[in-house]
Amino acid sequence: EVQLVQSGAEVKKPGESLKISCKGSGYRFSNYWIGWVRQTPGKGLEWMGIIYPGDSDTRYNPSFQGQVTISADTSISTAYLQWTNLRASDTAMYYCARSRVIDSWGQGTLVTVSS
Amino acid sequence: QLVVTQSPSASAPLGASVNVTCTVSSGHSNYAIAWHQQQPEKGPRYLMKVNSDGSHTKGDGIPDRFSASSSGAERYLIISSLQSDDEADYYCQTWGSATPYFFGSGTKVTVL
Numbered sequence: 679e680v681q682l683v684q685s686g687a688e689v690k691k692p693g694e695s696l697k698i699s700c701k702g703s704g705y706r707f708s709n710y711w712i713g714w715v716r717q718t719p720g721k722g723l724e725w726m727g728i729i730y731p732g733d734s735d736t737r738y739n740p741s742f743q744g745q746v747t748i749s750a751d752t753s754i755s756t757a758y759l760q761w762t763n764l765r766a767s768d769t770a771m772y773y774c775a776r777s778r779v780i781d782s783w784g785q786g787t788l789v790t791v792s793s
Numbered sequence: 794q795l796v797v798t799q800s801p802s803a804s805a806p807l808g809a810s811v812n813v814t815c816t817v818s819s820g821h822s823n824y825a826i827a828w829h830q831q832q833p834e835k836g837p838r839y840l841m842k843v844n845s846d847g848s849h850t851k852g853d854g855i856p857d858r859f860s861a862s863s864s865g866a867e868r869y870l871i872i873s874s875l876q877s878d879d880e881a882d883y884y885c886q887t888w889g890s891a892t893p894y895f896f897g898s899g900t901k902v903t904v905l
Binding site: 679711713715722723724725728737739771773775778779780781782783784785786 | 827829842884888
């Protein structure tokens with residue numbers, strides 16, 4: 679069974695850094711794209727970026743380019759989404775998703791940024 | 794430019810059927826899409842992939858009440874025998890070479 683398991687909820691202050699994770703299991707992690715999707719309260723789904731773990735090919739939504747970093751570690755089948763300077767506007771639910779034709783979702787990680 | 798468009802809402806009585814429509818922009822009518830369900834306070838769930846010829850591939854455990862079809866640039870999600878827990882937002886999603894994920898704005902399905 680394909681599963682994506684994300685790290686737990688985070689509460690941070692503006693200016694802090696954060697790295698959340700998404701661990702894949704039940705399939706060959708290196709061979710499938712992993713994307714990150716943001717959802718703010720009451721809003722729709724917004725793609726942030728995507729990575730192919732096999733060769734680390736990474737694409738970013740221009741709206742998020744430079745604001746976040748996406749990476750992956752194939753040795754532990756885990757993808758990451760990282761911030762170095764959090765803002766209150768980064769408060770949202772973040773989902774990882776498998777493949778360009780999304781066929782599996784993580785359960786979501788709630789990130790709250792507040793002073 | 795690749796865009797997917799959804800109507801904001803759809804409704805039908807309990808036990809009836811409802812169609813949710815996703816329209817792929819002009820020049821991209823051969824694109825496949827995926828449907829995702831998001832129930833209130835839950836994360837998205839993959840339902841199925843729908844090809845331009847109407848063939849579709851469902852995710853694991855998706856009931857037979859969920860099916861799909863296509864006509865030109867339109868991709869349809871068909872929910873029959875509506876149940877109360879089908880009340881949800883339904884998103885279509887496609888992909889392009891430059892922009893891997895395009896999401897529709899979502900259709901809120903209400904069971905009357």
